[in-house]
Amino acid sequence: MFEGIAVAFTIFGTLSYAIGRTLLDAWAETAGIPVTVLHTDFYDTMLIGAQRPIIWRTAAILIVVSVAYVWASAVIPDWWAKRNATIRRKRRRQDGRDHLGVRQRFATEARLSTKGVPVVLRSSNTEWLRWKVLGLRGRHRKALLEAPKVPAKPVRRITQALFLTIFATVCLGGIYFLVRVVFLKPAMADGAQSFAKVYVAVTGHIPYQYTATSISADRLKSWACEGVPMLATYRTVELPVESDSSGKKEVFYVLQGAGSTFVLLGQNGSSLRSFGDNPFNLPESQARPLSTLAQTCPRG
Structure with missing residues (x-):
């Protein structure tokens, strides 16, 4: 037990x-x-x-x-x-x-x-x-x-080893196929859709790296509405646009971070930004940018 x-x-x-x-x-x-x-x-x-x-x-x-x-x-x-x-x-x-x-x-x-x-x-x-x-x-x-009893001929060890090898190979292949189909493929699809939903809710289109390049308008709308409550778990920050010298700022959702490198999501798409070894501050912003599709979603 x-x-x-x-x-x-x-x-x-x-x-x-x-x-x-x-x-x-x-x-x-x-x-x-x-x-x-x-x-x-x-x-x-x-x-x-x-x-x-x-x-x-x-x-x-x-x-x-x-x-x-x-x-x-x-x-x-x-x-x-x-x-x-x-x-x-x-x-x-x-x-x-x-x-x-x-x-x-x-x-x-x-x-x-x-x-x-x-x-x-x-x-x-x-x-x-x-x-x-x-x-x-x-x-x-x-x-x-009654027929005379004939002693059974023992199986050769090399034959036993062959059968055991084939049996173990078939079992391992079946287990791998079962785990991949039942567990890993659904998790892979959910992980990709998890990012795609928040991306659609902010930008209004699917990520460029998403495998399905064509999605129906109804499904895109559904993803945008599902991504809105998921965005509530991320903070927004205002950061200066690096390509603009005038000091214009843009609102980003902070999706992930490791050390001084962060995955940011704005209405123009996602980006990786690193602050290097310098001290940095990411104050929370009240702005919550949404795409046109997400703005028409019913509020729960």
């Missing part, structure tokens, strides 16, 4: 990290940011993955399957053995009755047909020959019918 719990926690932690890492990588890829720029802590990555509902559904399924396996391994062998014993006993009883009935019928017909016939002439009688074909009765007949 304790070993099973330890294995379950190990699988849960591994899947949480794999899903969290996949989601973050897809988010960074859609934002056009190298994965090495933003360093996410190991436990934060696991926490992101553990927040996915599929992780808890998988944990529940594993618990149910484990309990069912323990129950089946404890109950089914005894039930199956008793069932087979009962079936074999009934089958032997019925076979014995059938065989005994046929033997008695053949013996009766042979006795009646050879009544008064000399012994030397009985070999030409059909009923008598049919009765003789049945042979001896009981354990003598069974002893004659």
Whole structure:
């Protein structure tokens, strides 16, 4: 039991990290940011993955399957053995009755047909020959019918190694395919869409790095409306436009940061800005820029 719990926690932690890492990588890829720029802590990555509902559904399924396996391994062998014993006993009883009935019928017909016939002439009688074909009765007949036991030829070790290699390869390939399809691909799609929604809510169009280059107007509108509440978790700051020497400022959402490098999102798109080793200050702004699509969304 304790070993099973330890294995379950190990699988849960591994899947949480794999899903969290996949989601973050897809988010960074859609934002056009190298994965090495933003360093996410190991436990934060696991926490992101553990927040996915599929992780808890998988944990529940594993618990149910484990309990069912323990129950089946404890109950089914005894039930199956008793069932087979009962079936074999009934089958032997019925076979014995059938065989005994046929033997008695053949013996009766042979006795009646050879009544008064000399012994030397009985070999030409059909009923008598049919009765003789049945042979001896009981354990003598069974002893004659038993085939000699031939010892099984042992499988060569090289053949066993080949079968084990093929079996392990098929199992690993199946597990990889299952994890990729069930866990990683949905996390990858959600990570990309997570950035795309906030991007559409601010700029009004999909990111340039998003894989689906054409999206319907209704879906774009839906993404913009879904991105508005997601923007509430990010602070906005006013920073001077680097290409403008007049000191004009632009409002940006601070999406991510590592050290002195930040991922910013404004109405003209996303950008990476580094302040180097110099001290910097990012005071919060009251402005919350939204695209035209997001401005028409209903407020909850």
